[in-house]
Amino acid sequence: xxxxxxxxxxxxxxxxxxxxxLSTIIFPLYMTVVIAFKQPSEMTNSISGILxxxxxxxxxxxxxxxxxxxxxxxxxxxxxxxxxxxxxxxxIHSLMGYTLGRNKSSKFYNFVxxxxxxxxxxxxxxxxxxxxxxxxxxxxxxxxxxxxxxxxFYMPMNIMLYSGxxxxxxxxxxxxxxxDGASTWRTYWQIIFPxxxxxxxxxxxxxxxxxxxDVMTPxxxxxxxxxNTLPLAQLNFQSQFGTNYNLAFASYLLSLIPILIFYLIxxxxxxxxxxxxxxx
Amino acid sequence: MSKHENERKRTFMLITIPILALFxxxxxxxxxxxxxxxxxxxxxxxxxxxxxxxxxIDLFSDARVGKSYLFTIKLALVTTVVVNVLSLIMALGxxxxxxxxxxxRGAYFLPNILGSLVVGYIFNYFFTYxxxxxxxMTGIRALGSSILSNPSKAWIGVMIVCAWQAIAMNTIIYISxxxxxxxxxxxxxGLDGATGWKQFKHLTFPLIIPFFSINMVLCVKNFLMVxxxxxxLTKGGPAQSTxxxxxxxxxxxxxxxxxxxxxxxxxxxxxxxVVFSVAQMKFxxxxxxxx
Amino acid sequence: xxxxxxxxxxxxxxxxxxxxxxxGCGSSSDGRIEIxxxxxxxxxxxxxxxVEEEFNxxxxxxxxxxxxxxxxxxxxxxxxxxxxxxxxxxxGGDINYSYFVDADILADVSGYEGMKDINEGYLExxxxxxLVPVDGTYIIPYVANxxxxxxxxxxxxxxxxxxxxxxxxxxxxxxxxxxxGILPFYFGFKDTWTCLAPWNAMAVELAPADTTKQVNKGxxxxxxxxxxxxxxxxxxxxxxxxxxxxxxxxxxxxxFARGESAMYTIGSYATPQILSxxxxxxxxxxxxxxxxxxxxxxxxxxxxxxxxxxxxxxxxEAAYEVLDFLYxxxxxxxxxxxxxAVPCKKGxxxxxxxxxxxxxxxxxxxxxxxxxxxxxxxxxxxxxxxTLLLEKDEDAFLRTFDTNWQRYNRDIIRMVxxxxxxxxxxx
Numbered sequence: 001x002x003x004x005x006x007x008x009x010x011x012x013x014x015x016x017x018x019x020x021x022l023s024t025i026i027f028p029l030y031m032t033v034v035i036a037f038k039q040p041s042e043m044t045n046s047i048s049g050i051l052x053x054x055x056x057x058x059x060x061x062x063x064x065x066x067x068x069x070x071x072x073x074x075x076x077x078x079x080x081x082x083x084x085x086x087x088x089x090x091x092i093h094s095l096m097g098y099t100l101g102r103n104k105s106s107k108f109y110n111f112v113x114x115x116x117x118x119x120x121x122x123x124x125x126x127x128x129x130x131x132x133x134x135x136x137x138x139x140x141x142x143x144x145x146x147x148x149x150x151x152x153f154y155m156p157m158n159i160m161l162y163s164g165x166x167x168x169x170x171x172x173x174x175x176x177x178x179x180d181g182a183s184t185w186r187t188y189w190q191i192i193f194p195x196x197x198x199x200x201x202x203x204x205x206x207x208x209x210x211x212x213x214d215v216m217t218p219x220x221x222x223x224x225x226x227x228n229t230l231p232l233a234q235l236n237f238q239s240q241f242g243t244n245y246n247l248a249f250a251s252y253l254l255s256l257i258p259i260l261i262f263y264l265i266x267x268x269x270x271x272x273x274x275x276x277x278x279x280x
Numbered sequence: 281m282s283k284h285e286n287e288r289k290r291t292f293m294l295i296t297i298p299i300l301a302l303f304x305x306x307x308x309x310x311x312x313x314x315x316x317x318x319x320x321x322x323x324x325x326x327x328x329x330x331x332x333x334x335x336x337i338d339l340f341s342d343a344r345v346g347k348s349y350l351f352t353i354k355l356a357l358v359t360t361v362v363v364n365v366l367s368l369i370m371a372l373g374x375x376x377x378x379x380x381x382x383x384x385r386g387a388y389f390l391p392n393i394l395g396s397l398v399v400g401y402i403f404n405y406f407f408t409y410x411x412x413x414x415x416x417m418t419g420i421r422a423l424g425s426s427i428l429s430n431p432s433k434a435w436i437g438v439m440i441v442c443a444w445q446a447i448a449m450n451t452i453i454y455i456s457x458x459x460x461x462x463x464x465x466x467x468x469x470g471l472d473g474a475t476g477w478k479q480f481k482h483l484t485f486p487l488i489i490p491f492f493s494i495n496m497v498l499c500v501k502n503f504l505m506v507x508x509x510x511x512x513l514t515k516g517g518p519a520q521s522t523x524x525x526x527x528x529x530x531x532x533x534x535x536x537x538x539x540x541x542x543x544x545x546x547x548x549x550x551x552x553x554v555v556f557s558v559a560q561m562k563f564x565x566x567x568x569x570x571x
Numbered sequence: 572x573x574x575x576x577x578x579x580x581x582x583x584x585x586x587x588x589x590x591x592x593x594x595g596c597g598s599s600s601d602g603r604i605e606i607x608x609x610x611x612x613x614x615x616x617x618x619x620x621x622v623e624e625e626f627n628x629x630x631x632x633x634x635x636x637x638x639x640x641x642x643x644x645x646x647x648x649x650x651x652x653x654x655x656x657x658x659x660x661x662x663g664g665d666i667n668y669s670y671f672v673d674a675d676i677l678a679d680v681s682g683y684e685g686m687k688d689i690n691e692g693y694l695e696x697x698x699x700x701x702l703v704p705v706d707g708t709y710i711i712p713y714v715a716n717x718x719x720x721x722x723x724x725x726x727x728x729x730x731x732x733x734x735x736x737x738x739x740x741x742x743x744x745x746x747x748x749x750x751x752g753i754l755p756f757y758f759g760f761k762d763t764w765t766c767l768a769p770w771n772a773m774a775v776e777l778a779p780a781d782t783t784k785q786v787n788k789g790x791x792x793x794x795x796x797x798x799x800x801x802x803x804x805x806x807x808x809x810x811x812x813x814x815x816x817x818x819x820x821x822x823x824x825x826x827f828a829r830g831e832s833a834m835y836t837i838g839s840y841a842t843p844q845i846l847s848x849x850x851x852x853x854x855x856x857x858x859x860x861x862x863x864x865x866x867x868x869x870x871x872x873x874x875x876x877x878x879x880x881x882x883x884x885x886x887x888e889a890a891y892e893v894l895d896f897l898y899x900x901x902x903x904x905x906x907x908x909x910x911x912a913v914p915c916k917k918g919x920x921x922x923x924x925x926x927x928x929x930x931x932x933x934x935x936x937x938x939x940x941x942x943x944x945x946x947x948x949x950x951x952x953x954x955x956x957x958t959l960l961l962e963k964d965e966d967a968f969l970r971t972f973d974t975n976w977q978r979y980n981r982d983i984i985r986m987v988x989x990x991x992x993x994x995x996x997x998x
Contacts, residue, residue, distance in 0.1 A: 014373040018384050021370070024444065025390050028402045032394065035401075040847040045825050047413050050405065096299045099292045109292070112300060114558055119307045120501050121553040125529040126546035129317070129324055129539070129652050130310035136653035152306040155299075157498065161453070164490040168460035178284060184291040202456045206449060209392055223646040226638070231395070235641035238397060239613040240764065242844035243821060245401060252395045263389050264382075270456050321982050325651040326674025329982075338978070408761075408817045426817035429761060431961065517763050518816045519958040520951070534645060536949030537670055538979070 036061055036249040043245070065251035069233035078230040079258070081143055081218075082211045085150040089207045090200050093155055097162020098192055102171075104163075113163070120156035124216060132220045146221050150211055158203050165199040166192075201269035205262070212259045230255045311550075318544035323537040335544035345545060348523045355435055355524070356503035359442045363499055364492075367447045371454030372480070392448045400512025403441050404428065431521040434514055438522055441509050446502060450495050457491030458484070493564035497557050504553055525549050603634040604889045609650075610661025611643035612876050614843065618909050626896050633889050651676060656883040658890050664693075664710065664874025665944040669700050671879070672709050678880040679707030683891055685898050686711060693874055693915040696940045699781070702983055703990040709879055711894065712915035714906060716875040717856070717929050718772045718838035718941070721845075724853035726753070726833050734857045734928060736865035738803065745810040748833050756807065757832035758815035759823030766956035767943050769807060769836040772859035774800055775871045775939040783945040786976060787987040793976060794969040801965040803861060807836075808960060816961060820844075828852055840875070842911050842925050857928035870932035873941040875912060950979040 030051075035043075037054040038061075044050060065071070096116075103109035135145040169192070177187040215231045222232075234255070237248035318335055322328035339345055374385055391399075408426045415423035427433040461484060485492070507526040510516060516523040516531070525545070533542025610619060616639035623637045640646050644667055647660060656676070662668055671677055680686065686694075686708065693712040698704075726732075730751060735741040745755040759765045774782075777800045785791045811832075812818065818826070821844070827835040828848035835841070842854055858868050878897065880890045896902065903914050904921065911923040913933055922930060932938060946952045955975070959968040977984070 014376055015378055017369070018373055018378070022384070022387055025387055028394070028399075028406075029390060031402050031405070032398055041850060043825055043848055044829060045409065045822055045831070047409055050409070092299060095295055099295045103292060109296070112296060114561075116300070116303055117497075117561075118554040118558065119303065120497075121505070121557065122307065122311050122550055123505065123526055123529050123546040125526070125534050126314035126317075126543055126550070127307070127310045128534060128649065130313035131306070132649040133652050134306075134310055134313075136655060141653065141655070148302075149306055152303055155303055155307075157501075160494055160497065164494045165456070165460065167490050168487070184288045198456050198459050202452055205452060209449075213393070213395060219642065219646065220649045223640070223649055226636075234395065234397075236613070236616070239641065240820075241614055241840040242824075242847070243397075244847070245821075248397055249401075252398050255395075256390075256393050259393050260386070260389070263393075264386055267382075267385055267389075267452075270452065270459070323670055323674075325648050326670070326676065342978075404761075404819065408822065412817075425814045429814050429816035514761075515763060516951070517761065517954060517957055519961045520954045532949035532951075534648070537666070537947055538949040 032249050032253060035245055036253050038246055040244060040246055061246050061250040062254060065237075065247045065254065068236055068247060069230065069251055070228065071230075071233075071251075071254065074228045074230045074233040075255075075258070077143060077227055078212065078255075081147055081150070081229060082208050084147050085154075085211050086204050086208050088147065088151050089154055089158055090204060092151060093158035093203065094162050094193060094196060094200065095188070096155070097159045098166060098188055100159060101163030101166035113159070117156045117160050119152075120160075128216070128220050132223075135221055141221055142225055143218075143222065143227065146218050149217055149221065150207075150214075153217075154207050154210060158207065161203055161206075162196065162199055165196060169195060198270045201266040205266045205270075208262055209259060212255075314543055315547050317540050318547050320540045322540040322543075324534065324539035328540065331540070335541045336548070338541060339544055339548060344520065344523070345528065347520065348525050348528050351435060351522060352504055352506065352524045352526075355439055355442070355506065356500060359439050359446070359503045360496065360499040362439070362443045363446045363450055364495055366443070367450035367495070368454055370447060370451045371458060372484075374451065375455055375458045388451065389448045391445045396508040396512040399441065399445065399509075403437070403513060407437050428514055429518055431519040434518060434522050438506070438509055438513055441513060442503060442506060445509070446499065450499065453491055453495055453498070454488065457488040461487045489564060493561060496560060496564070500553065500557060500560070603632060604886050606633055606635050606659065606886075606889055606893050607657040608635070608637040608659045608661060608878075608893070609643060609647060609657045610637060610639055610876065610878075611647075611663065612661065612910075613639050613641050613643070614840075615639065615876075615906065615910055618906055621905075622897065622902060626893065630892075630896075633892060635893055654883075656881045658884040658886075659878050659880055659893065661713070661876055661878050662710075663944075664697055664700055664712065664877055664940070666700075666947055668697075668710060668877075668879075669702050669945075672700075672705060673702050676882055677709040678882045678884060678887065679709060680711055680880055681708040683711065683894065685891075685894060688898070688916050688918070690915050690917050690936070692936045692938060696874060697877065699784075699940065700944065703987055710874070710877040711879075711898070712874045712877040713897070714874075714876050714903070714910070714912035715872045715915050715938075716838050716840050717870055717872040717913055717926065717933070717938075718768055718836075719856050719858045719871060719929060720772070720834050720836050721827070721839075721841065721854050721856050721925070722834045723827070723830060723832075724855045726830065727855075732833070735860050736868065737860050737863050739863065741860050742806065745807075749810060754812060754832040755810040755834055757818075757823045757826045757835050758808075758811040759818050759820040760815045760957055760960060761818055761822070762820040763951070763953040763957045765820050765823070765837065765953075766960065767941075767953050768838055769859070770800070770804060770956055771941045771943055772836060772871045773803060773861035774942040775869050776859075776861040776867050777803070778942065780939045782942065783976075784987075786973075787980065787984050788991060789984075789988070793972045797969060797972065798965070800861075801959060801968055804956075805960065805963055805965065816957070824848065839911050839913075839923075839925060842923075854925045855927050856925055858932060868932075868937075870929055870938040871941060872913060872933070872938040873944050874915065877915070947979050950975055 034051070034054060037057055039054075042049075042055060100109050100113045100116075131149065135141050135149070138145075140148065173191055173195070174187050177191055182190070213231055215235065218229045218232055234248065234251050237244050237251065319330055319332060320328040321331050370388065374381060374388070378384075407428045411423055411427070412425055415421070428437045505526045506524045507530065510522060510524050510527045514522045516527055529542045529546050529549070532538040533546070608619075619637040619639050623635050626633075626635045644662075647662075650656065651674075662671070689712055693715060694708070697708070697710050697712060730748075732744060732748065733740075735744045748755040774797075778796045779785065782791070782793070782796045786793060808815070820841075823835060823837075824841055824844045825848050826832060828845045836859065839856065845854065846852060858870050860868055862868070878894060880887060880894075884890050898916060900916075900918055900920070903916055906912060907914055907920060907922065911925050913922065913926065914920045922933070926933070943952060952972075955968060955971060959965060
C-alpha cells in the first residue's frame with residue numbers, strides 16, 4: 001500500500017518536470033511553424049513581429065520549397081539511402097556486436113572491439129579527401145558508395161550499443177539451444193537476434209537520424225552525379241549572401257515528417273522489452 | 281563439447297573477417313592515407329612537398345589551436361555532465377507510469393530532427409532578442425545583452441544548444457537500458473523497502489552501467505567533435521572564442537588551404553580522444569565487473 | 572531468418588553492382604559533345620538554369636550542363652582530387668583562384684577571342700592574383716561586385732543629407748544623423764565575414780593595393796600599412812548599434828530594410844536579401860571615403876565571377892563556343908539585372924540604380940581589388956577584425972596580423988622570395 005502512494009507522488013513531480021521541459025520544445029517548434037508560413041516581407045527583428053501569426057495561412061511556401069528541392073526525387077534518394085543503411089546496419093552490426101560482446105575474454109576480439117570503436121573518433125575531415133579519391137577509384141562515387149560508407153561510419157557506435165546490450169542477456173539462453181544441437185549461426189538468428197529487438201529499434205533510430213540529416217558524405221561522394229538527397233537539396237536555401245528562411249523552414253518541416261513517423265514506430269519496439277519475458 | 285567450441289570459434293571468425301575487412305577498407309586505410317598528408321604542406325589538391333614533422337612542431341606552438349583544445353574540452357566536460365544528469369532523469373520519468381507517455385516521447389525527440397539551419401536561426405533569435413528582452417522586463421542586468429556576443433560567455437550558449445539537441449538521444453539509450461532491468465529486481469527491492477533514490481542507487485543504476493558508459497563515450501565523442509552547432513550558432517566567434525577542434529580542422533583544412541597542417545591536428549586529436557575513451561571504457565568495464 | 576538475411580544482402584549487393592555499372596556508362600549521350608560547368612554563385616542558379624536551357628535549345632552539337640551547388644569550393648576540391656574535372660568552372664577572383672593557378676589545373680585562355688572585349692582593369696586584377704607571375708591568362712572575368720556604403724535613398728532625401736567625399740565629411744554626416752535620433756550604421760558583426768566589408772572598402776584608399784605582395788617580398792609590414800586603417804575602422808563603431816556582435820548578416824539586412832539605420836557598409840551582393848524583406852525600398856550606394864583627400868577615393872571592386880577552362884577539358888573549341896554564348900551582351904545584361912552586378916566586359920550595359928553613386932568610378936575604371944582576396948581564408952582575418960573591434964587593442968591586432976601572416980603564408984613567401992631571387996634583376 002505504501003509503495004503505490006510514493007509512486008503516485010513521484011509521478012506527479014515527473015509530470016510537472018516533463019511539462020516544463022516540453023516548453024523548451026514547443027516554443028522553437030512554434031517559431032518554426034510560424035516562420036514556415038510567413039512571407040520574407042513579414043520578417044522583422046522585433047519579438048512581437050517574429051512571434052505573431054502569419055497574415056495568411058497559405059501552403060505556398062511548402063509548394064515552392066517542394067519545387068526548389070525537387071522534393072519527390074530527393075525524398076526517394078534519401079529514403080533509399082536511409083532504409084538500406086538502416087537495414088544493413090541492423091544485420092551486420094548486430095552480428096558483429098554479438099561476436100565481440102560474447103568474446104570479451106579473448107584478447108584478439110577485445111582488440112578488434114577497441115580497434116573498431118576507436119574508429120568513431122576519427123575526425124571526418126581527415127577522411128574526406130582520401131575517401132573521395134578511393135570511392136571514385138573503386139567506382140563507388142554514387143549512392144551505393146554512400147551507403148557502404150555509412151555502414152562503416154556507424155559501425156563503431158552500433159557495435160558498442162549491441163555488445164553493451166548483450167551483457168544483460170544471459171548466456172544460459174544460448175547454452176540451452178546449443179544443447180539441442182543448434183549451430184552458433186542458427187542460435188544467433190533464432191534466439192539472440194529476436195531478443196535484441198529493443199536494441200535494433202534504438203540502433204535503427206539513431207542510424208536513421210544520423211543518415212537522414214547528413215550533408216557531408218553525400219556532398220563529397222556524390223558531387224557531380226546530379227543526384228540529390230533532401231539535405232543536399234536543402235542547401236539551396238542558404239548562401240552566404242542571402243537565406244530564404246521561410247522556404248527553408250517549410251522544407252525542413254516537410255523532411256521532418258518521415259523520420260518522425262519512423263521514430264514513433266520504432267520507439268514502441270524500444271519499449272516492448274522482450275528481455276523481461278525471456279529472462280523469466 | 282570441444283567440437284562445439286571449435287564450431288563456435290570458426291563461426292565467430294567467419295563473421296569477423298569480412299566485417300573487419302570492410303571497416304579497414306573504408307576507415308583505417310583512408311585514415312592512414314589522410315595521416316600521410318600531415319607530413320606535407322598539401323592544400324588538399326594539386327602538388328605538395330614533404331615537410332617532415334614541421335606541421336606537428338607548429339601545432340604545439342600555435343596559440344589558436346591550443347585555444348580551440350581548451351574550449352572544446354571545457355565544452356565537452358560540462359555538456360557531458362549536464363546531458364547525462366538530465367537525460368537519466370528524463371529516462372526514469374518517461375519510463376515510469378505516467379499519462380501521455382507516447383506523446384512526451386515523441387515531443388522530446390523533436391530537437392534531434394530539426395535541421396541545424398533551423399536550430400541555429402531559432403537559438404540565435406532566442407539569445408539575441410528574446411533573452412535580453414526578458415531580462416529588461418525582469419531587470420536582470422546580467423542577461424541584458426546576447427551571451428553569444430560575449431567572448432567569455434558564448435560557450436554557454438553553445439553548451440545549451442548541444443545539450444538541448446543531445447538529451448533526446450541519450451534518453452532513448454537510457455530507456456532501452458532500463459528495459460533490460462527485470463521487473464522482479466524492483467519487486468525484490470520493494471520488499472526490502474528500497475524506494476526512490478536508494479532504489480535507483482542500489483538497484484537500477486548498477487544494472488544500467490553499460491548504458492551509462494555507452495552514453496559517456498557517445499557524449500565525449502559528440503561534444504569533443506562538436507561542429508554543426510558551432511556553424512549554426514557562432515561560426516567560431518566572437519573573437520575566436522568558440523572555435524572547436526573539428527571546426528578548425530574542417531574550416532582551415534577543407535575549406536581553407538591548410539590541409540596538411542590540419543591533418544596533423546586531426547591525427548593528434550584522434551589519438552587524444554582514443555586514449556581518453558579507451559581509458560574511460562576500461563574504467564567502466566572494471567566497474568561492471570565489480571558488481 | 573538466416574536465409575532471408577543472407578538472400579536480402581546478396582540481392583542488395585547485386586542490385587548495387589548493376590546500378591554502378593549502368594551509371595558508369597550513363598554519361599555518354601547522343602553524340603553531342605558534353606560540356607559541364609560548375610559555378611559557385613548559388614544566388615544566380617536560376618539565371619544559369621535559363622542560360623543552360625537556351626543554349627541547349629539553340630545548339631545541336633554541344634550539350635551544356637551548368638550546376639550551381641552550395642559549397643561549390645568543397646565540391647570542386649573533392650572533384651579535383653578524384654580527377655573528375657568539369658570542363659569549365661565559375662569562381663571568384665580570390666585566393667582560391669590563386670591556388671588553382673598554382674596547382675596547374677587551369678588552361679591558358681589567352682587565345683580566346685572574347686578576351687579582347689574584357690575590361691583591362693579586371694584583367695590586371697586577375698593578373699595580380701597570381702601568387703608569382705605566370706605566363707598566360709587563366710580566368711575570363713565575367714562580373715564584378717562593388718563594396719562601399721549602401722544607404723536609404725528616401726531617408727537621405729527626406730533629411731537632406733549629402734553624400735560624403737572625405738573621411739571628415741563621413742564622420743560629420745554620422746554625427747548629424749545621430750543628432751537627429753537615427754542610427755547611422757547597422758552592423759552584423761556576429762557573422763564574422765561581414766567585418767571584412769567596411770575594412771576592404773576603407774583599405775583601398777588607406778593601404779597600397781599590393782600590400783600583401785610587398786609583405787611577401789619583405790619590403791613592408793602590416794603594422795606599418797594598416798595602422799591608420801585599424802584606427803579609423805574603430806571610429807565607426809560608436810555609430811552602429813549598441814552590441815553589434817549580437818547581430819548577424821541577416822539581422823543587419825532586415826534592420827536596414829526596415830529603416831532602422833540610414834546606412835549599411837556592405838557590398839552590392841546584399842541588396843537581394845534586403846529587398847526580399849522590403850521590396851519597395853530605394854537603395855543607393857556610395858564609395859566609402861576614408862582619406863582626407865577626395866581624389867584618393869577609389870571603388871572597392873573585384874572579380875565576383877569569372878570562368879576558367881580546365882586544363883583537362885577535352886574539347887576546348889566547344890568550351891569556347893559555350894563561353895561565347897555566356898559572354899553575349901544580352902546574357903551579361905540579364906545577369907547584372909538579376910544580381911545588381913557590374914559587368915567585366917566593355918560595352919554599354921545598363922547598371923542597377925543601386926549602383927548610381929558608383930557609376931562614375933566604374934566608367935572611369937577607377938577601382939581597386941578587395942584586400943581580402945589576397946588573404947588566405949584559414950588565417951581568418953575576419954575573426955581577427957572582430958577581435959579588434961571587440962577588444963579595441965589595435966597594437967595587438969597589428970602584431971597578430973603580422974605574425975599570423977608569416978605563419979600561414981610560409982610556403983607562399985618562400986615561393987615569392989625564390990622567384991624574386993631568380994627574376995629580381997630583370998624587374
